[in-house]
Amino acid sequence: MSTEIRADERPPKEGESGSTGAQKPPGRLLFAAAVLLPPRFTPQRVRYDRRYRTLDKYRFIVGFLAIPLAFYGLFVISPFLQAIYYSFTDWSGGPVANFIGFDNYVKMWNDERFWDSTVTSVTLLVVAPVVTLVLGMFFAYMITAGGRHRKGQAVSGVAGSSLYKVVYFFPQVLSVAIIAVIWGRVFNTNSGLLNGSLDLVGIDGPAWLGGEYSWALIAMLTVLSWSFVGFYVVLFSAAMGSIPRDIYEAALLDGAGRSRTFFGVTLPLIWDTVRTGWIYMGIQALDSFAIVLVMMPKHVLKVTPVFLYERFQEGQYGYATSIGVVLLVLSVVFSLIIMRVGSRDRIEF
């Protein structure tokens, strides 16, 4: 818009920019009005002002952002703020919510049950992304670059790689509740698929969900990784697919094997995707609410969101929100750490 104006009719006094007192700069009020006016109705005095370009640019950006930002504020930010407010009250679902300062947080600090569940949640937060991402990356690498060299191509996937891509993605299509129910059956002590198979080879399988914390944790990690690994296979395959073939060719000419190629070429080039995936998976693991709620007997293993949910069911909404706020802080801290730890120079290609 502004370029058009300048092309048509240049201000007559353009050349005499050095002269003083030739034209009074337009007042602030006029500028404020100009925000809402289309250029053709804007007085020339304003339009030719140096600052008008900036105004025009930002007006353009704001025009596009205003509505989405309003929605974001309404549906994302404001509930967060309200949750934070409620975490300082003793609200139990009734008409009265008294402000009680940090009482809920003090109660949480002294609540052993909170710490027990949080230890589990943090363990999942740390371990699940590592397991899932390593698996996802391995599968993705085998699919895109792990095969034998054929038809003169520098890299190719293992045989049947396009089929694998689809198969890995299957769990993503299932609802979390169904995944939890199915795995609950698989882990069944007496008649589960897992212990049934172990039985065939003469091993007496453990009671996966029977009360032993470490078995339950392994079971949780298995289900989490199984259900999310497909997503990362697809994500990483896409990232790897965008790496130019000639880089691989160069590596090949230099005599690099599969693992050297992976660590020297592939991993550095998809690092940004890995970092994003890491944060996303961490938050998924920190949540893992539905799986635990549906699959785990209450006394065996509990994650913080389930502990929160139980307080919520008892009508301790103030306390439950304060646990929610702590979870929020945990996810933010986790994301910041990963951003910081994982930041490297970006490689352009």
Place this chain on the structure above:
Amino acid sequence: MRSTGVNRRDVMKRAAAASLLTVPAVGALSSCASGGGSEDKTEKGTKSKKNPLGVKDNAPLTVYIFDGGYGDKYAQYVTDMYGKRYPEAKATQKKTTKISQQLQTKIIRGKPSADVINNSGADDMTPGTLVKNGQLADLDELLKAPSYDDPSTTVEESLVPGMREMGAFGTKGCYQLNLAVTVYGNWYSERLLNDELEMEYPETWDDMLAVCRKAKSKGIHGWSYPGGHPRYMLFSMYAMFAQVGGREVIEAMDYLEPNAWKHDAVKSVFEAFEELVAKKYVLTGFDGTEAHTEMQTAWTKGKCVFVPDGSWVENEAKDTTPKGFRMAVGATPSLDKGDALPFGTLYSPPGEPFLIPEKAQNVQGGMEWLRMMYSKDASRNFFNEVGSIPVLKGAIDGMKLPPGTESAQKAITAAGDNIVIPFFKEWYGQLFDEDFNGVMGKFMLGDMSVKQAMDTMQKACDRIVKDPDITKVKKA
């Protein structure tokens, strides 16, 4: 909500949309932080002899039934009765297994979607909190109304004792009414015990151990319990606490007294069960969330003799129960001669709770529905559908009873006044659902000693005493 300011209401309305939020923990809460209330309640109709509760005959009625072991057909019978009596009212019935998820947020918002709620199952709502917030209707009016079949007796008089107490939650009103008498105890098969093992039901703990010994020699476990829901053990332990130490032991538990769980009676009962575990009389391995069904199936197949259960088991396990199984329930055995209460003391509260939200669209209709549920017709139909003993006195007299129910009836008669009810389970749900559950999970696997178990329970008890968010019920 009674005295909510406009500002607060506006703030809360905005939050209703928050359920779209993707961060689940915070989002789940915010979606409930929504308020505002409608005052468009149905007006009352005129009271008459035929309509003692003053039901408006064209006001719609919605009933939510927990879709568990009892199913919902028995309730449909009542809803049909209501529809026949008030043909202009649109009476609808819905069923769910997730009572809390489906209904609680709407009650908090002051716009309940149901007039009558069968608040049952693992996802039930905590009634104590709802009572405290004035979100439930006082059913006193219903209890004082004439009963459906006989106008000369009130509803309360027609039902078993304990109904009002179970719904009081430390108030003077009654906010919850139950439908069925549940008999808890040691369930067994008479065929297995009397015919195959050639033993009588053990009235003392020594006899109990003798039965287990004999069973073990035949390759059968004396006991089992659902490992996924170890809290079931209370069903076999609770009456023993009272039996050994007297009523003050269980009252101390109800009123969260210091050292309630460290009483000698509690100790000796735990020790008795520890012996079962130590001698490997207990069949384990039912670990998933469907543990109770798996355990009951193993039990009906004759793999174990006794299981801790409630009288719903006869209906719940009917598909796997073989003919001639002769299901029966036994009261808990006496520990020794020094016991304070006699053998036969029974854990048998009125169960299967119903409630009406204070802000329900049709409170009077809801009460009328409950009054119909307590009619002889509906009670007998309930019994025919699910095989549980209705709370209406004498409802099933003269009917042909299946073995488990007949045995439960006999146990109630034998108990007389020695009926015990763990109110702490109703008042402080977490003490049972979480703490006792967790303790028994370890204890029954031999991973926790008697002392640790008692200490952990006492610690939980003390935690609840200190928790300002939990409304405590004071001794009357």
